[in-house]
Amino acid sequence: MVRHRRDPRGFGRPYRRARGGPSFRAVRRRHARAGRFRGVSAGLSFADVACVRGGRSLFEGLRFALGPGEAALVTGPNGAGKSSLIRIAAGLLPPATGRVAGDGARALLAETAALDPELGLAAAVRFWARIDGHAAAVEAALATVGLEKLAQVPVRLLSTGQRRRAGFARVIASGAPVWLLDEPANGLDAGSVRTLETLIADHRSGGGIALVATHLPIALPHAQEVRL
Numbered sequence: 001m002v003r004h005r006r007d008p009r010g011f012g013r014p015y016r017r018a019r020g021g022p023s024f025r026a027v028r029r030r031h032a033r034a035g036r037f038r039g040v041s042a043g044l045s046f047a048d049v050a051c052v053r054g055g056r057s058l059f060e061g062l063r064f065a066l067g068p069g070e071a072a073l074v075t076g077p078n079g080a081g082k083s084s085l086i087r088i089a090a091g092l093l094p095p096a097t098g099r100v101a102g103d104g105a106r107a108l109l110a111e112t113a114a115l116d117p118e119l120g121l122a123a124a125v126r127f128w129a130r131i132d133g134h135a136a137a138v139e140a141a142l143a144t145v146g147l148e149k150l151a152q153v154p155v156r157l158l159s160t161g162q163r164r165r166a167g168f169a170r171v172i173a174s175g176a177p178v179w180l181l182d183e184p185a186n187g188l189d190a191g192s193v194r195t196l197e198t199l200i201a202d203h204r205s206g207g208g209i210a211l212v213a214t215h216l217p218i219a220l221p222h223a224q225e226v227r228l
């Protein structure tokens, strides 16, 4: 007899494992983890923000507001200022004018993963997770991005896509409700992009926020579009 179990993500239909897809237990675990922001307020807003770099105005009057479970997709041609916008959101670059406000810790996935190349992967991610007070979250974060078998491998030996996923593990392990993702799909194969989309969806369904700058297609259902 086939036992149908309700989809743990609450889609109201039985969970059917796709070929090569995650097991029921894995999905349920991931979903439970993603639910950790319920009841915690998260927010991110830009009010009339302008950005000037090297004396050149990149954008001005930028406004948007994200609440729990929401996402924004930042798009635009090369040099439009997508990375600059993410850096402003992360507090690494001051806006020329306007105000950025929000609730909850922010985690940044930038072009470089900022992981010590000489350390083993788990140790390198743990370095940041400790600072964020979530050292115990590293193992699960590596498993979530499918890198658990490479935990002892020095970061410098990882492939481009693996390094990207390692950066994502760092974001997950931070426990921050606000994710700032700069070109998260760069270097990822098609399967890893699907995983990335699922992780962002899980994060949002748990009340997290995602601000995503990308020039590659990423499915972000019901996201606001910020076009530069």
Ligand SMILES: Nc1ncnc2c1ncn2[C@@H]1O[C@H](COP(=O)(O)OP(=O)(O)OP(=O)(O)O)[C@@H](O)[C@H]1O
Binding pocket: 053, 054, 058, 076, 077, 078, 079, 080, 081, 082, 083, 084, 085, 215
């Ligand atoms: N530190 C800096 N000093 C001066 N100008 C800078 C600095 N960093 C970036 N810029 C300029 O700001 C502009 C926007 O750069 P940014 O990286 O934000 O664009 P982007 O939209 O992310 O581009 P891409 O799609 O190519 O990644 C570029 O013209 C870049 O040369």
